Amino acid sequence: LRMSDIEIVPPAETVPNIYLIGESVGERTLSLYQNTRAAELELTFNASYSVTLPEVGIKTFSTSVTRSYLDNPLTALAKSVE
Numbered sequence: 001l002r003m004s005d006i007e008i009v010p011p012a013e014t015v016p017n018i019y020l021i022g023e024s025v026g027e028r029t030l031s032l033y034q035n036t037r038a039a040e041l042e043l044t045f046n047a048s049y050s051v052t053l054p055e056v057g058i059k060t061f062s063t064s065v066t067r068s069y070l071d072n073p074l075t076a077l078a079k080s081v082e
Contacts, residue, residue, distance in 0.1 A: 013054065014054055015054065016051060016052065016053050016054070017051070017052040018049055018050070018051050018052075019049060019050045019051075019052070020047065020048075020049050021048040021049055021050060021060070022047070022048050023045070023046060023047045023048070024045075024046045025043070025044070025045055025046075026043070026044040026046070027041060027042070027043050027044075028041070028042050028044075029041060029042075030042050030068060037071070038071055039070065039071060040068060040069070040070050040071065041068065041069060041071060042066060042067070042068040043066070043067050043068075043069075044064060044065070044066045044067075045064070045065045045066075046062065046063070046064045047062065047063050047064075048060070048061070048062040049061055049062075
């Protein structure tokens with residue numbers, strides 16, 4: 001937040017407050033190579049949070065971000081694992 005020039009203040013009833021309720025990270029295999037190694041993976045990040053706004057009340061939100069990628073065995077990183 002500080003890198004985005006957002007001023008961080010102590011929680012109070014006169015300013016908006018954000019609370020992290022929970023978060024989770026998940027991974028699943030989308031496809032396999034012939035040797036049963038994962039060829040394509042999907043990573044998912046889930047977060048639940050609430051925002052308290054003065055004179056409005058509490059609003060609860062959740063968000064999910066998903067990214068899939070190929071695990072290429074020809075790359076240097078994958079070769080160093082073998």
